[in-house]
Amino acid sequence: MLARALRGRMRAPARLVARRRGLCTQVEGVERDIVELTQSNGIATLTLNNPDRRNALSTTMMTRLSERLDAISRDESTRCVILAARGTVFCSGHDLKEMKALREQGAGAYARVFGQCSALMTQIVRLPQPVIAQVEGVATAAGAQLVASCDLAVACEDNARFATPGVNIGLFCSTPMVALSRKISPRKMMMEMLLTGVMIDGEEAMRIGLVNHSVAPDEVAELTAEMANIIASKSPTTIKIGKEAFYKQLELPMVEAYEYCSRVMTENMMDPDADEGIEAFLGKRDPVWQADDGKKP
Secondary structure, three states, X not given: OHHHHHHHHHHHHHHHHHHHOOOEEEEOOEEEEOEEEEEEOOEEEEEEOOHHHOOOOOHHHHXXXXXXXXXXXXXXXXXXXXXXXXXXXXXXXXXXXXXXXXXXXXXXXXXXXXXXXXXXXXXXXXXXXOEEEEEOOEEEOHHHHHHHHOOEEEEEOOOOEEEOHHHHHOOOXXXXXXXXXXXXXXXXXXXXXXXXXXXXXXXXXXXXXXXOEEEOHHHHHHHHHHHHHHHHOOOHHHHHHHHHHHHHHHOOOHHHHHHHHHHHHXXXXXOHHHHHHHHHHHOOXXXXXXXXXXXXX
16 A cells, blocks of 8 residues: 555656646546557557647657657567557647747747657657557648558548648648658659648558558457557567668668668578577477567466
8 A cells, every 4th residue: 555655656746747748638537648658468559649639740749759659669578569549630740830839930940840750750660669550530741641650550441531731721741741652652642642632541541552451440459459469479679670671771772772681681590589480480389589588488
């Protein structure tokens, strides 16, 4: 009882600090973190939790999400990340009211916001753990950019919608274009989205490569969890090596990409998990990765 009371005293200042920093929000009368974190079986779920503001990427939201990702990157027990959201809007992009207020501060203020957003998207790509977007609502502008920056994405066929509507308000979605144009194919479909601002549904998003799957509402969380659990069962060292190599080789010409990936595979072969995986395959048994050694009987 004493320990429980002490823990309660220790948590109160943290909540107060979070409230003062704007990292907490009121949802149905209950104070909650603006980016909720839950963890289970090596999977961390980050939930954007500001539905009253359409989960907009305000500077506060971006700061909190970046903090969460930074902590996860240093947590070796986390094997995979799910990015979800509360409400009917997954993420509406930049907070336009905040952006309007920044106009008085000049171009420098806007440059800092766009720089922060770009850094956040890069942080997701460089995170050691794969990130799966669980999209059960609208994702527009920088919100669609957020989905595109994740390694994988599952969309709800009923209510997931995607758009780059900046052109409708005189602001071309230039920074969202960076992530989206690296996922969407053919390029003419990306240009159509950018030039018209028209919404596409989950099925179309899957067809052009923005999401991996578009499924029924009752299957979204289940499929996302299934994918996360499969990833979490693999060697975390191997997943980290592979994710980093995947994005780096995309930036290289083909010959250089082969040279780079040959070096990566050579180093990977020398890793104990590769030796264990091959031994387990040949021995027709389940592998025991370094991270799991001592956890299994």
